Amino acid sequence: MSQTHGIDARRALEGLDAYRALEAKQQPTWPDPAAVARASAELSTQPPLVFAGEADQLRTRLAAAARGEAFLLQGGDCAETFAAATADKIRDRVKTLLQMAVVLTYGASMPVIKVGRMAGQFAKPRSSDTETRDGVTLPAYRGDLVNGYDFTPESRAVNPERLIQGYHVAASTLNLIRAFTQGGFADLRQVHEWNKGFVANPANQRYESLAAEIDRALRFMEACGVDHTALTQTEFYVSHEALLLDYERPLTRVDSRTGLPYDTSGHMLWIGERTRDLDGAHVDFLSRVRNPIGVKLGPTATVDDALRLIDTLDPEREPGRLTFITRMGAGKIRDVLPGLLAGVRDAGAQPLWVTDPMHGNGITTENGYKTRRFDDVMDELRGFFEAHREVGTFPGGIHVELTGDDVTECLGGSENIDEETLATRYESLCDPRLNHMQSLELAFQVAEELKQLRH
Numbered sequence: 424m425s426q427t428h429g430i431d432a433r434r435a436l437e438g439l440d441a442y443r444a445l446e447a448k449q450q451p452t453w454p455d456p457a458a459v460a461r462a463s464a465e466l467s468t469q470p471p472l473v474f475a476g477e478a479d480q481l482r483t484r485l486a487a488a489a490r491g492e493a494f495l496l497q498g499g500d501c502a503e504t505f506a507a508a509t510a511d512k513i514r515d516r517v518k519t520l521l522q523m524a525v526v527l528t529y530g531a532s533m534p535v536i537k538v539g540r541m542a543g544q545f546a547k548p549r550s551s552d553t554e555t556r557d558g559v560t561l562p563a564y565r566g567d568l569v570n571g572y573d574f575t576p577e578s579r580a581v582n583p584e585r586l587i588q589g590y591h592v593a594a595s596t597l598n599l600i601r602a603f604t605q606g607g608f609a610d611l612r613q614v615h616e617w618n619k620g621f622v623a624n625p626a627n628q629r630y631e632s633l634a635a636e637i638d639r640a641l642r643f644m645e646a647c648g649v650d651h652t653a654l655t656q657t658e659f660y661v662s663h664e665a666l667l668l669d670y671e672r673p674l675t676r677v678d679s680r681t682g683l684p685y686d687t688s689g690h691m692l693w694i695g696e697r698t699r700d701l702d703g704a705h706v707d708f709l710s711r712v713r714n715p716i717g718v719k720l721g722p723t724a725t726v727d728d729a730l731r732l733i734d735t736l737d738p739e740r741e742p743g744r745l746t747f748i749t750r751m752g753a754g755k756i757r758d759v760l761p762g763l764l765a766g767v768r769d770a771g772a773q774p775l776w777v778t779d780p781m782h783g784n785g786i787t788t789e790n791g792y793k794t795r796r797f798d799d800v801m802d803e804l805r806g807f808f809e810a811h812r813e814v815g816t817f818p819g820g821i822h823v824e825l826t827g828d829d830v831t832e833c834l835g836g837s838e839n840i841d842e843e844t845l846a847t848r849y850e851s852l853c854d855p856r857l858n859h860m861q862s863l864e865l866a867f868q869v870a871e872e873l874k875q876l877r878h
């Protein structure tokens with residue numbers, strides 16, 4: 424067998440198209456297959472968005488997290504849109520993630536691996552194929568990579584040209600992210616100044632002492648004369664759900680260094696809760712690319728499911744290759760997660776365990792908004808830390824839907840957003856995101872949990 428670094432090279436190269444014979448859930452019904460083939464062919468001539476070596480580097484970072492020596496912060500929109508790929512909005516999302524990362528780094532006393540749900544998070548699985556409003560039924564919005572959000576037949580019609588447009592929007596988003604994180608915007612001292620602004624708000628007074636500790640630590644670092652680059656530049660990776668195979672396949676390229684296929688649409692790709700069937704197209708396709716892979720696990724996932732996913736996606740059990748992103752719901756995590764953690768550990772595997780405290784906690788208000796309660800999100804987060812403490816495994820990271828904007832999509836937080844307020848700035852086209860303040864608040868609370876891990 425031609426076993427090379429984590430995946431079987433021959434199986435990978437020869438079988439990259441094997442997924443086409445398998446069931447692929449949640450794909451659009453493209454009315455004109457020839458137009459999709461044209462779009463895919465064009466995508467396959469475009470330059471890769473990321474370099475395979477960067478994906479390898481991320482895998483080594485995630486391996487450290489799987490061993491309990493680093494912590495993953497993964498976050499961004501539920502559904503990125505082409506229209507919102509503006510300088511200001513990208514900057515504010517990066518800024519929010521950087522601000523969270525500083526607080527988490529201090530809390531964990533460990534490197535925090537920063538991964539955006541950015542530069543490709545354009546395709547959405549949906550509960551229903553259609554949406555009905557006032558007696559009119561149209562195809563459901565499946566993300567900007569597929570169709571438009573406006574509720575008209577023209578906009579909701581699926582359009583393969585969007586695959587190409589999505590590639591270009593991803594490229595310009597990633598370009599700006601690289602500029603911000605390498606060009607001085609991410610200066611740790613500046614990021615901390617922004618956090619001081621957050622704690623200066625009387626609503627966030629309880630986080631003042633932690634911010635003051637960070638302040639002292641930074642001044643200490645500076646006084647010691649730490650390397651300038653460590654303060655001013657930071658690694659930042661991008662990820663998205665690898666849902667639309669007509670986008671992922673043409674962006675998959677054979678790396679000239681290793682001879683292995685990498686999906687160059689992002690550094691890390693994950694498989695959603697709705698498409699993780701073992702004999703389905705998504706699992707097969709991603710088993711053949713060398714990127715770090717995530718899989719969402721909902722409350723019905725069994726130890727057997729997890730072990731079979733490990734056997735397929737990470738047969739060599741290579742730390743950093745596979746991340747399980749659990750999204751159980753606050754009411755279920757304490758019952759379900761410990762058994763899963765113990766079963767996987769007892770089988771000798773060491774995936775990275777991350778919590779997504781958002782997707783198991785969705786509710787719909789009487790006035791019709793999809794939302795989540797900040798308290799439920801925090802409750803699931805605490806349940807995640809408790810479950811790991813109970814089993815003796817490492818709670819390796821968080822995966823959150825957030826924005827840098829001042830939106831009103833999730834209930835609660837220190838601003839106490841209530842049901843009426845949701846209507847004032849509800850901008851998400853899919854799931855509700857934590858706003859800037861709620862995201863920072865979450866980071867401060869998780870930092871407190873991480874501090875306790877050290878004792």
Ligand SMILES: O=C[C@H](O)[C@H](O)COP(=O)(O)O
Nearest residue numbers: 501547548549550551853854
């Ligand atoms: O992001 C997740 C899913 O796309 C989303 O929760 C599905 O939502 P729906 O039930 O509105 O289709």
Ligand SMILES: C=C(OP(=O)(O)O)C(=O)O
Nearest residue numbers: 501695696697719750782
């Ligand atoms: C669709 C998503 O999540 P899940 O697959 O966990 O439902 C998502 O992350 O937006």
Ligand SMILES: [Mn+2]
Nearest residue numbers: 501824853854
């Ligand atoms: Mn979502």
